[in-house]
Amino acid sequence: xxxxIMDSNxxxxxxIDDRGKNDLERVIEELTNENxxxxxxxxxxxxxxxxxxxxxxxxxxxxx
Numbered sequence: 001x002x003x004x005i006m007d008s009n010x011x012x013x014x015x016i017d018d019r020g021k022n023d024l025e026r027v028i029e030e031l032t033n034e035n036x037x038x039x040x041x042x043x044x045x046x047x048x049x050x051x052x053x054x055x056x057x058x059x060x061x062x063x064x
Contacts, residue, residue, distance in 0.1 A: 020026075
């Protein structure tokens with residue numbers, strides 16, 4: 001039943017957690033996640049820069 005499934009899941013998670021910090025799959029997964037986060041941050045920063053450039057152009061025109 002449900003409990004058997006949960007127990008096997010718990011065992012699987014335990015096996016995964018028992019892998020060393022240097023386990024290749026774990027390292028790759030962590031680096032991939034980190035990479036995705038950095039990519040998102042980069043995209044957000046690029047949008048902010050574009051927005052600021054537009055604001056600067058508007059402001060610059062008003063002051064001439």
